[in-house]
Amino acid sequence: MTSSNDNLSSKLELQKRLQHRLKSRTDTTSRPTPRTYDQLPQYLRQVLPDNYTYIIKSYKEIELEKFEGAPTAAFDSTFYVNIASTEAIEEWRSAFHNKTGTVFRITRADKVKGIKVIYHKDFHCRHADIAAIKYMQKTYAQKAGQRRSRNTNCQCLAKIRLEKSRLNLSHPCEIHLLYNHNHPLETLNITPQTPSIASMIYTNPLLFPPLSF
Ligand SMILES: [Zn+2]
Numbered sequence: 001m002t003s004s005n006d007n008l009s010s011k012l013e014l015q016k017r018l019q020h021r022l023k024s025r026t027d028t029t030s031r032p033t034p035r036t037y038d039q040l041p042q043y044l045r046q047v048l049p050d051n052y053t054y055i056i057k058s059y060k061e062i063e064l065e066k067f068e069g070a071p072t073a074a075f076d077s078t079f080y081v082n083i084a085s086t087e088a089i090e091e092w093r094s095a096f097h098n099k100t101g102t103v104f105r106i107t108r109a110d111k112v113k114g115i116k117v118i119y120h121k122d123f124h125c126r127h128a129d130i131a132a133i134k135y136m137q138k139t140y141a142q143k144a145g146q147r148r149s150r151n152t153n154c155q156c157l158a159k160i161r162l163e164k165s166r167l168n169l170s171h172p173c174e175i176h177l178l179y180n181h182n183h184p185l186e187t188l189n190i191t192p193q194t195p196s197i198a199s200m201i202y203t204n205p206l207l208f209p210p211l212s213f
Pocket of ligand 1: 125126127128154155156180181182183
């Protein structure tokens with residue numbers, strides 16, 4: 001009798017442990033709480049477009065650069081966004097560009113479309129110096145010199161992926177963003193209280209033609 005009781009209690013114990021393990025797994029990964037823009041860590045708030053909600057998978061702050069004009073946010077983060085189409089991804093990308101001044105080039109774009117993946121592209125900052133640039137230099141040899149002059153060996157990159165299997169979730173689009181520019185950003189978010197010479201220069205298209213990218 002004692003042995004069967006022991007058996008039962010150890011079974012229950014095992015079940016309890018298993019349930020606990022499942023629960024903790026669920027809490028951290030499968031059902032994390034989406035965050036509104038205001039609930040994001042401060043570095044993400046500085047960088048991510050605000051009309052979206054995000055589920056953060058990982059987030060690590062990186063030490064800020066110290067030079068004059070250095071970006072005031074640096075992090076390595078993977079998060080999910082409430083985006084479910086290619087068009088919406090491009091909208092997010094241009095909002096990100098407008099907000100941060102980051103100019104991305106495509107490192108890799110999967111041509112395979114259809115069965116599982118709707119969107120899968122990798123981007124790097126145009127100040128990068130990575131294998132992808134070398135590939136592009138081969139392709140666009142005549143522009144190589146121009147690219148080289150911009151090179152600061154910046155490591156900033158983004159990987160954006162939208163899989164069909166996630167479409168029924170609230171936040172289908174996965175973005176890995178390594179945001180650590182080692183140079184000042186080119187689009188200045190100038191919102192001066194009073195008009196300054198800088199704002200006059202930057203709003204005059206003759207003096208400061210729009211960046212081509
Ligand atoms: Zn950069």
